[in-house]
Amino acid sequence: MGLKDALNALFGRTTLPRADLDSLFAVSTAAVTMQTSLGLKPSGRAGICFKPIESSRHDAAVSEIEDLLGFASAETGSEYRIETDEYGFIWVVLEDPDFDDLITGVHLVAQTLIEHAFGTYLLCAVYRFENSKPVYWIYSFKAGRYYPFVPEGQMKRDNGYEFRLRSLLERELPLEKDVEKWYPLWGLPL
């Protein structure tokens, strides 16, 4: 706990960490490794999850995202939809067979939200991979790190496979080291 954190605690200031996009693109090379080593293919689907907030500027940001995605999809042929999940979070779900275009799309949405000063409300980006079952890589915007999530039926996850993914990608993907922070996201809309 640094001095700034200590002062924030002393004065009861709740601060939110900023979104960190630096390592977002790292999943691109990791995708190649996963395909060659495990036969895991990108499903062509990704989602960005953020928390809607009570502000008219927020609605403006969302409609700008829609405009931008409209332009982008006209160019790259990617598709998108916007959903609100059962916890009230907004998901922008992107679909594009080209994995790099998909990452660019995710970056675009995140960047737009940050430009409108809603970067602190970005939760995560999720990339779906699959062979026999879905495998997700979750990018936490707050930590700027990835972690795997392999759901297995209702409220269960395949920890063995997740650890395997970790050891495979330790070198090329900035991973969340604290396993306790590998928080699951059940009922993903992608």
Next chain:
Amino acid sequence: MARWHHDRGLQWRMGVTLILLMFVYLVFITVLAYIGVETLFLLAIVAVMLFFQYYFSDRMVLWSMGARVVTEEEEPRLYQVITRLCAVAGMTRPRIAIVNTTVPNAFATGRNPRNAVVAVTTGLVNRLEPEELEAVIAHELSHVKNRDVMVITLASFLSTAAFFIFRNWFFFGASPRSDRNSYLWWILPLVALAVWITSYLLIQALSRYREFSADRGSAVITGHPSHLASALMKISGQMERLPTEDLRKVEGMNAFFIIPAVSGSTIFHLFATHPPVEQRIAALEQIEREMGG
């Protein structure tokens, strides 16, 4: 950081309260030293007391409230809600406990974020809409993030000492150190009482300010001050209509925390202590206006 995330006025008031508290304590220590009390011995006793309180308060509070820590499998929805809020706030996820009572309430305990537990009552879960429940949990997370247990424990350190002297004065009174100061010896309980009362009031003010801070924290984390406002309205309305049996149960819970050191530091009720709900709702509405601007 958005401008509405902070309230400078509130932080000033908190700062002034802390300075006043330090001043009272400084005077107290000076008087103790002048009279010739074994100050170190006394402070050591209080330090040990507070150490135990600091380390075991979480378990004690959970036990006394009948709260049961639940696993993610048992309460998947609650854990999903808290997980997402923690991801937004960039903090470690505390555990969740459930208190089986119809009284709608929530509290946070634990000396640091890693040991924290956020407890909600079944009455709260049943009565609130999901977004209101989320706002209440965010309020408790703010308490955890702001380390309110630690802040209040430290703030009440000498207050506890003063109370201790006042209560055990006869024990101290039996052994005055020197004849020179023997008449001062009789002033000791009065000084201790005065210090205890003033510091008690200051700590009460401090914990009210920290309630306001946690309300703002909830607004910052959820982005919806109105959700907490409607939760507070609902809870306060429900509170009045509850059968007396449950109210007595609530009273019983509060009675557990009689001495100030315990009442302030170990537990942060959503509702049971000051400030009045109307003021908190007004503050939340103000935040909502700031957000629009």
